[in-house]
Amino acid sequence: QVQLVESGGGLVQAGGSLRLSCASSGSIFSMNSMGWYRQAPGKERELIAFITKGGSTNYADSVKGRFTISRDNAKNTVYLQMNSLKPEDTAVYSCNARDHENRPYWGQGTQVTVSS
Numbered sequence: 001q002v003q004l005v006e007s008g009g010g011l012v013q014a015g016g017s018l019r020l021s022c023a024s025s026g027s028i029f030s031m032n033s034m035g036w037y038r039q040a041p042g043k044e045r046e047l048i049a050f051i052t053k054g055g056s057t058n059y060a061d062s063v064k065g066r067f068t069i070s071r072d073n074a075k076n077t078v079y080l081q082m083n084s085l086k087p088e089d090t091a092v093y094s095c096n097a098r099d100h101e102n103r104p105y106w107g108q109g110t111q112v113t114v115s116s
Contacts, residue, residue, distance in 0.1 A: 002099070003026075004022050004023070004105055004107035005023045005107055006020060006021065006093065006094065006107040007023070007110060008020040008110060010111075010113070011113045012115070013114070013115050014114055014115065014116050015085065016085050016114070017082060017085065018082045018085065018112060019080070019082070020079065021078075022036075023077050024077065024078075024097065025076075026076065027076060028071060028078065029053075030053075031053065031097045032052065032053055032102065033098050034051050034069075034095070034096070035047055035048075035096045035098075036049045036069060036078075036093055037094045037095075037096055038089075038091035038112075039092050040088075043091075047060065047096075048060045049067055049068075051069045051070070051078065055071075066083050066084045066085075082112070086114060087114045089112060090113050090114050092112075094106055094109040095107040
């Protein structure tokens with residue numbers, strides 16, 4: 001059973017930056033993909049970025065050009081660098097992993113609040 005633990009959330013002013021980390025208890029090298037989701041109050045959870053085993057990345061239009069997902073297989077950690085943050089980026093951000101059978105694993109989430 002893989003456990004994911006997010007960190008790095010917090011309160012930041014609009015225009016600022018944060019880097020989220022997702023540390024895995026197991027190897028992420030074997031995971032088919034690692035991703036970041038977010039859920040704002042009253043809204044559905046949305047996939048905002050993911051990175052495949054091969055290193056390909058994909059982003060939601062809402063964060064493209066501002067957020068960058070990366071992975072460090074040696075540290076079993078995935079990162080989400082968030083720049084030019086906006087108040088509408090306020091949400092709980094959760095890390096997700098999918099193994100070779102496409103089974104999902106989730107972290108507990110970390111709160112990101114962007115003040116205007």
